[in-house]
Amino acid sequence: MTSLYVREITREEHLAHLRRSPDVSHLQIPEWGGVKPDWLPESIGWFEGEPTGGATGDVMVAAALVLYRPMPGTRRYLAYLPDGPAIDWRAPRLERWLDPLVAHLERIGAFSVRIGPPLVVRHWDPATVAAGLADPGVRHLRELPPAGIDGYALDAAERLRRLGWRPCEEDDDSGDGSGYSSGFGLGQPRYGCHIPLAGRSEDDLRDALAPHWEQALRTSESADITVSWVSDYDLPEFHRLYTATAAHDGFKARPLDYFQRMWQALNAEDDDRLRLYVAEYENEVLSGALMINVGSRAWHSYPASGRRGRQLRPSSALLWRMLCDALASGAETYDLRSITPALTGDRLVGRLHFKTGAGGRAVEYLGEWERPVGSQGRMLQRALGVYLGRR
Structure with missing residues (x-):
């Protein structure tokens, strides 16, 4: 199997790739970097072959947008790929894709990487959600029988864990539970709503x-x-x-x-x-x-x-x-974005009722995952959590 490497690509290269493979999140197009002035954007590509001083003849097989946010007082960065990267998540060896990504980001100076695999784990039909909303004994979407479960997505989660990634919703181990993502405005919704067209x-x-x-x-x-x-x-x-x-x-x-x-x-x-x-x-x-x-x-x-x-x-x-x-x-899909998974006692239940009433099916994504980079990665993650907890 041919190895992969990751390097920076130009905006034009990224746009050309999207013309060939357009089905990515709007958060993964190069234009999105212009929406976030507090982040430093970089377009990157995965290439088949071996890096040889920035070779241009290798074939690009995937592209992504990375957003960098500097750690205060350092030259280190938090690297974030919202709703991405759009790689082959069904591949048996995810490390073939993710290890070159982490290696590239470490060269840039990242101390932590956060990704959002664009995978739906479960989905529920509108009628099932409506029945759950009408039943006071049902409090959460996960208590309802899903219309479908993607085994490949569940398998990807297990492989991510084995490769050293962890779900971002898990508490950090700094001891104070402060975390660090909220201060940077991170986080895409874990639950959404799609209308198939x-x-x-x-x-x-x-x-x-x-x-x-x-x-x-x-x-x-x-x-x-x-x-x-x-x-x-x-x-x-x-x-x-x-x-x-x-x-x-x-x-x-x-x-x-x-x-x-x-x-x-x-x-x-x-x-x-x-x-x-x-x-x-x-x-x-x-x-x-x-x-x-x-x-x-x-x-x-x-x-x-x-x-x-x-x-x-x-x-x-x-x-x-x-x-x-x-x-x-x-x-082919109309994405109504986030919904609450809570069926009772949440002020956003009305939006869930509205979106699924329009024919939308509720979906649960794999969620966002993070991994420290380098020998100081975990320490800097903790330091950033403490810093933001005091703001």
């Missing part, structure tokens, strides 16, 4: 709506809610709704310039990477959301709504229009 028609999608969702959509249609695909000129109005949503749901809102930077970065190479949709009633914007398009997937991101006009169900009209547009553009 491949091979389906708009009528199929409508027939799959839960009764409460169909009624909400009819309400918005009767009220003549208008949904439009708009431009970055409307980002300030969207941000107004987004900050209201943040205040209501209790999370910290990102500033307007974050979304303006996202628009510029993601649409730099392809002006259809990022779309903004708004739902209006009598010329007043009531709801909005972003759609990110990469390969065969569309992501429903940063949904926002105000308190006015909720009885008209503008969010249902908004999602339905975006879902139909994604279907028409050839997307």
Whole structure:
């Protein structure tokens, strides 16, 4: 079996690879590096052969985006590959892919590596989730029978453990439980929601709506809610709704310039990477959301709504229009992003009800994993945890 090595690649090389293999997360395209100014981005590639002074003739078989965050007061970095890398996770020898990655990151100065294997371990059909929500005795998705379990993903988890990786949700062993990821804004959701689009028609999608969702959509249609695909000129109005949503749901809102930077970065190479949709009633914007398009997937991101006009169900009209547009553009999956796995006692249960009612299946990812690098890796992980615990 041919060995692999990892080296830095140019943005153009990365984009060329994505044109051949486009189905990666939007967090793994080179444009995403421009969205995160506090991180240092690097595009890397896996090549078959042996590194010989930066050979250019070897074949690139995979690519990834790495985000580096410096450890305060040092020249060492935390290296993060969100929703990645997009390698052959079903390969019998994961070390063939991961060891060259760690070796490259160690040369750069990483003291810790964090990855997010893009693998779904379990999924649950919408009807199963609805039954769980209606049963007060069921408190968590894991208590429901899954519609499918991916044995390859479970096997990947065991192989990661044998190679020295550990799940990030496990407590760190610094003794104080402070961890370190939250201070860097890390962490992709462990549970998500997907609406399959491949091979389906708009009528199929409508027939799959839960009764409460169909009624909400009819309400918005009767009220003549208008949904439009708009431009970055409307980002300030969207941000107004987004900050209201943040205040209501209790999370910290990102500033307007974050979304303006996202628009510029993601649409730099392809002006259809990022779309903004708004739902209006009598010329007043009531709801909005972003759609990110990469390969065969569309992501429903940063949904926002105000308190006015909720009885008209503008969010249902908004999602339905975006879902139909994604279907028409050839997307095979509509990703509704994060959900809570808790079926009772969680303030986000309403979102779970909304997303699965739209026909989304609940999914559990393999989660994020980390590994210390070098002789000082574990010590620096602990030091960073202490530092952030005092901030």
